Amino acid sequence: MPQTPRTRFGIMTAPMQVDYHDVLRVWREADAIPDIEHAWLFDHLMPIGGDLGGPAYEGWTLLSALAAQTERLRLGVLVTSNRFRPPAMLAKIAATVDIVSGGRLDFGIGAGSRPSHPLARREYEAHGLPFHDSAHAVGSLAEACTVIRRLWTEAEPFDFDGTYLHLTGAFGNPKPVQRPHPPILIGGRSAAVLRVVAEHADAWNIPGGDIGDVIRRSALLDRYCAEIGRDPASITRSIHLPVSYEEPSSTREAIGEAIDAGFQHIVLGLPAPYPADVAQWVTDELIIKSV
Template structure:
């Protein structure tokens, strides 16, 4: 079983977010650190502060030395795939090759409406996601990329300099849609992340992923499977950590590779020491 942390860039300051990631960087039990890609808070006051994902991710990559860094997950609808490819390559360089490239089709209607960003119907959204993923990979791996899709077109397109990691930073696809999302995971991802209520809910989704991999001739063991486990902010810290570890162990027994521990909002860096000791 492997472990990661996830912070929420809502209702917090840059200094507090940075200090938590720097603290996590000191404990080898945490292999990666993540946050989300939203422009509005998802809890509390929707008009409150929420730090932008990729600019903070690049800064956090600079502030840390060891821990892998990622966004769980980037909404493909928010940025053209060619722009995202350049952002990812630059962030991977800044991190010295520690980027996890998390992507998803996007879903937040409220943010899209507020910013005038089109949120297409579900089928078109996933069609765009499939094309965007292929364009991303082409730009990150090919000297000159060309792609002629219905929604994404590249003509003698460059993405230079290339990322440190080859052939490209590991792609994490988030979601649990059995037909489109899990098939996209089987086709392109090195990491699948999903938020589910119980290990019993996770197991049939893993079976679907296995079937997609078999259909495409891919070994499912090449794909890291992760879930998120919340550390409850409403109970004493020792109890919250014990409950999270028990839950993580159950997911490990079910076959999950990586548990991402969702830290409470306004978490002080001091939470990392007891959490790391308990996990170790």
């Protein structure tokens, strides 16, 4: 009888409205606690909450710095906006972080912020980045996953002439440490993105909330996998759950619902400011009491 996959817990520190040293402190604390297995940043260039003129750090640059100052944690960006960086450039950045970390990168990517989120959309206009419609975002995400994987694995230069991406003499060197490549985690909840997940992802992440909707989205992913002949169990189910310092029981309840729904990769979003010894608190109050 197959064993149920073990639940793996991690933390997320959104790098906005905080100082670099605040994030570094939490990650170093977490790195010393085996019950916390992974840690994440997000990918926004401007704050999407709180003081809209406050600080927001670039995710991949910060991730590389944290990779160099941790030893054990799996780490990643939950999730990278495919709209921000050309995919071949992103493949190079991610390979560099995988090398810096000694092979600990989980590569998170998504289609980018939805058009209905004005606080996210403003960062594209502020940085001179194009904001295409959803069909373009999803189509280019699928091509990006293909190109990035090829850059990580192929030994010879190649050309790629897709609908959205056009590369000539594409080649990645050095390769990532992990073989055949870092795990690819795709985040999103729309049906169109779930089709890309079925085709390309090793893991799928969805923001928590209505657990009924989360379960329906997971079942839809199962269906898309079946349509292409893929075992749905080959895709790790990951969920981001916001942490309440004031009411940890509500967070524990959400964790229990997620585990019961088949989500074995739990990302606990830590609101700032981070209390002293917050990683140990997460372990004692949320992780140990939920398993």
